[in-house]
Amino acid sequence: MQRRQFLRQAGATLAVASTAGLAACAPPPRASTAASGSVVAPGTRLGAEGVELAPIRASIDRITGVYVCTRPFRAAGPRIEAQKLGHKTVVHNYGHGGSGWSLSWGSGTLALQMVQATGVRELGVIGCGAIGLTTALLAQRAGFSVRIYAKDLPPDVFSMRASGLWTPDSRICDAAHAPALADRWERMTRISHARYQSLLGLPGKPIEWIDGYSLADAPFGKFHGEVPDEPEFGDFSDRVHDLTPRPVELPPGSHPFPEPYVRRYTTLMFNISSYANYLLSEFLAAGGRIEQREFTRPEDLLKLPEHTLVNATGYGARALFGDDTVIPVRGQTARLVPQPEVNYGLRMRDISVVPRSDGIMVQVIGDTGNFNNPDITPRREDSEAAVRELADLMTGMRRG
Ligand SMILES: Cc1cc2nc3c(=O)[nH]c(=O)nc-3n(C[C@H](O)[C@H](O)[C@H](O)COP(=O)(O)OP(=O)(O)OC[C@H]3O[C@@H](n4cnc5c(N)ncnc54)[C@H](O)[C@@H]3O)c2cc1C
Structure with missing residues (x-):
């Protein structure tokens, strides 16, 4: 599947999931996302019972850079x-x-x-x-x-x-x-x-532990991160289970996300x-x-x-x-203007978000055409599509 088609379809799937989630949770009516504008007002908290999150101001005019490199596999x-x-x-x-x-x-x-x-x-x-x-x-x-x-x-x-x-x-x-x-x-x-x-705890916080949320429209299986045109990779996660806290499944209503399946993970961030x-x-x-x-x-x-x-x-x-x-395994990330109040990561089917202090990192994941691809020319349109998808998620989240 072509990358852009994949993104469009993924976006459509997410929009459907969002609508279903909204109906179930009956939140206040939400504004639609402008092409490049952030519609979630700064200062808003996105929350439900246990989880309160600052909204990410996801809009393409807040992209500070698009970066490509190759993983040396x-x-x-x-x-x-x-x-x-x-x-x-x-x-x-x-x-x-x-x-x-x-x-x-x-x-x-x-x-x-x-x-x-x-x-x-x-x-x-x-x-x-x-x-x-x-x-x-x-x-x-x-x-x-x-x-x-x-x-x-x-x-x-x-x-x-x-x-x-x-x-x-x-x-x-x-x-x-x-x-x-x-x-x-x-x-x-x-x-x-x-x-x-x-x-940990050094000036400038070079290393931090953060929480993040995996969002899905189907129950979680074991995540291998397979990509159709890449080989099956070694998976060693079972050998070091003791190094990171177990992910926690959050029941509907206990989090602000529109997706039916949400899991909180805790991980190290650089x-x-x-x-x-x-x-x-x-x-x-x-x-x-x-x-x-x-x-x-x-x-x-x-x-x-x-x-x-x-x-x-x-x-x-x-x-x-x-x-x-x-x-070479090509990978592209985009960074949004930093938001110190955003301290959580996100993992959706085709996007990963990392709340770094040098900018909120938005990465398309699971896309094809990267294995054995040394091309480091940025494809800004891919990152813009990912940021728009993130903006849609933000507007679909419950306000605290
Ligand atoms: C999109 C993406 C996301 C990633 N995310 C993560 C992540 O979250 N966590 C993680 O652990 N890893 C991540 N990685 C992998 C990680 O970035 C790489 O494994 C790592 O950067 C490799 O580091 P390196 O020092 O070997 O290579 P490089 O950073 O490429 O450094 C190589 C150095 O060698 C020098 N050099 C090269 N050739 C020559 C030469 N001929 N003469 C002189 N100098 C030379 C270069 O100038 C440079 O200084 C990610 C990779 C990608 C592409």
């Missing part, structure tokens, strides 16, 4: 291994699919152990995204003198365009490779999760601008150095002074190391 999972390159050792740490932020500390820990085995005290890290920054910080804290080399730095790296949620097994490997990756994945996940708890700023500041404050440069082939690395290097180039590893196992 590998069927076998991230490549974390050491390779000899001439007289140097390169420790690869790339290919984290849709889980790079979530797994970064655990993945960096595994990479660091391989670095330590080389016996050096000076380390070069190639790449300044989620993986490069966290690996560099871990190395510094283990006593290394670290220099980052990167073509682009935040905010111009792909990592800055992610959604910002705890998603440790999102497009992390395919189902066939899952058994081989499972133990290592769990180790990385648990290390990262523990590290994130130590980053305020990516603030978090990347924190990581960079920590790295520089500890004496880290950064050199902006691009490498076009592995031999370029032989000229660097450090004998041990970490390759944290993400999707860039495909070109730099000729690794065709890195598959």
Whole structure:
């Protein structure tokens, strides 16, 4: 199905569900959504009994940016291994699919152990995204003198365009490779999760726990996030149930949503601008150095002074190391003007909303045509359709 057709149909389905929900709840009459105008007055609370929520001012004139990047997916999972390159050792740490932020500390820990085995005290890290920054910080804290080399730095790296949620097994490997990756994945996940708890409550709130609501017009099954033209991915969620609170089903009437099935989830959120700023500041404050440069082939690395290097180039590893196992999985997000009073996420059939401090992130999910698609040209019309759908949801919600 074409993306726009899919969105239109999804929007129509949602509108029907909204109408049914409205009839059941008998709320006050609502205004229709203007093409680009926010119709829910600021200051309104959307509520019913237990749940009170500030409305999202969803309108296309409040979109502050549309961002596209490619998830660096590998069927076998991230490549974390050491390779000899001439007289140097390169420790690869790339290919984290849709889980790079979530797994970064655990993945960096595994990479660091391989670095330590080389016996050096000076380390070069190639790449300044989620993986490069966290690996560099871990190395510094283990006593290394670290220099980052990167073509682009935040905010111009792909990592800055992610959604910002705890998603440790999102497009992390395919189902066939899952058994081989499972133990290592769990180790990385648990290390990262523990590290994130130590980053709560910091100035600028780089990391927060938030509540969110999954909305559906049919009972919830187990959510796998399947997309018709993508492979079956590894699903490890059963291995780490203890790390996040259980979702709670909310009965009709106990929430403001028009959908008949609503589930509250609780998850970690990364305020990516603030978090990347924190990581960079920590790295520089500890004496880290950064050199902006691009490498076009592995031999370029032989000229660097450090004998041990970490390759944290993400999707860039495909070109730099000729690794065709890195598959680009395109993803697009839009951000709306920040609303500090909005502190909840949303997950609908085809939209995800993340209430980040650097803007309310709206992402189309479940759409086709992204797997093995390296095109990073923004398609603004897709994001506008998603924002309109969100606006419809807001106008269909009960006022408190
Ligand atoms: C739409 C979308 C939403 C996502 N949401 C989430 C989420 O909610 N949670 C989550 O955990 N993950 C999420 N991800 C996945 C996550 O963004 C990636 O896994 C992560 O960004 C990978 O980080 P990285 O550091 O490996 O790569 P990058 O951020 O791409 O960094 C690579 C670095 O290497 C440098 N580099 C590359 N090639 C070269 C070269 N030849 N020479 C010199 N330097 C080079 C780049 O300049 C950059 O500094 C999402 C991804 C997408 C697309």
